[in-house]
Amino acid sequence: MIHRGGRVALVGAGPGDPGLLTVRGRRLLRRAEVVVYDRLVAPALLDLAPRALRIFAGKASGRHALEQDEINRLLVAHARRGRRVVRLKGGDPFVFGRGGEEAAALAAAGIRFEVVPGVSSATAVPAYAGIPVSHRGVASSFAVVTGHECRGAARVDWERLAGAVDTLVILMGLTSLPRIARALAAAGRPPSTPVALIRAGTTPEQATVTGTLADIARRAAAARLEPPVLVVVGDVVALRERLRWFDRRARRRARGPGLSVGGRALAGLEASRR
Numbered sequence: 448m449i450h451r452g453g454r455v456a457l458v459g460a461g462p463g464d465p466g467l468l469t470v471r472g473r474r475l476l477r478r479a480e481v482v483v484y485d486r487l488v489a490p491a492l493l494d495l496a497p498r499a500l501r502i503f504a505g506k507a508s509g510r511h512a513l514e515q516d517e518i519n520r521l522l523v524a525h526a527r528r529g530r531r532v533v534r535l536k537g538g539d540p541f542v543f544g545r546g547g548e549e550a551a552a553l554a555a556a557g558i559r560f561e562v563v564p565g566v567s568s569a570t571a572v573p574a575y576a577g578i579p580v581s582h583r584g585v586a587s588s589f590a591v592v593t594g595h596e597c598r599g600a601a602r603v604d605w606e607r608l609a610g611a612v613d614t615l616v617i618l619m620g621l622t623s624l625p626r627i628a629r630a631l632a633a634a635g636r637p638p639s640t641p642v643a644l645i646r647a648g649t650t651p652e653q654a655t656v657t658g659t660l661a662d663i664a665r666r667a668a669a670a671r672l673e674p675p676v677l678v679v680v681g682d683v684v685a686l687r688e689r690l691r692w693f694d695r696r697a698r699r700r701a702r703g704p705g706l707s708v709g710g711r712a713l714a715g716l717e718a719s720r721r
């Protein structure tokens with residue numbers, strides 16, 4: 448049975464820069480009556496739905512405003528009341544965003560829904576750091592994996608991944624970074640393999656630490672990075688020295704009136720690797 452009243456849109460908010468929201472996502476937000484949003488969603492995007500009821504459903508490691516089952520029930524309940532609901536999710540709803548679980552719950556309840564893909568942090572954050580995940584002559588393949596292994600979930604097979612692709616993009620991997628680096632090196636990835644850690648990618652607070660598999664855990668600890676941090680492993684990281692367009696723009700702005708947070712953090716973190 449399909450409920451004809453309300454409907455839910457699972458909208459990808461992108462990786463942090465509000466300018467990366469899709470046109471479809473913007474249109475749905477302007478018409479929304481309820482917005483259920485994640486922790487990393489840019490506040491400017493909520494301003495697109497000034498009359499909507501806003502419900503925070505953010506999650507951090509070990510701290511959830513709402514459990515996933517509660518979020519599912521919330522979406523169903525508001526849709527059954529005939530409301531237009533936007534579930535605003537960081538990145539892309541179906542890339543480690545648990546959007547599939549929410550879609551399944553809506554389908555089971557007979558709620559009409561749509562999925563609006565978002566710009567994924569898996570490719571956008573490296574791009575803002577000047578790192579293409581693929582590059583002719585350097586990397587012809589890449590994989591996106593999670594570094595956060597939930598209880599009962601299948602574990603990432605780091606041994607197989609170590610030699611299977613040229614570039615590894617690891618989401619939510621900061622806490623497990625020492626173990627991941629050791630596992631990749633033990634599986635045959637050279638300890639000299641370049642690694643980049645990108646914090647708060649695509650935002651003014653973006654900052655990057657680079658190193659190698661052998662020393663990246665130490666450099667991360669020295670820089671005192673905090674989530675959200677995306678990890679890139681592979682030779683493409685070396686291209687950053689020539690392609691770091693976003694950092695250069697932040698530094699140009701920092702030389703003008705008012706030093707940007709991004710400029711300060713970036714300069715300090717990059718200096719830590721020299």
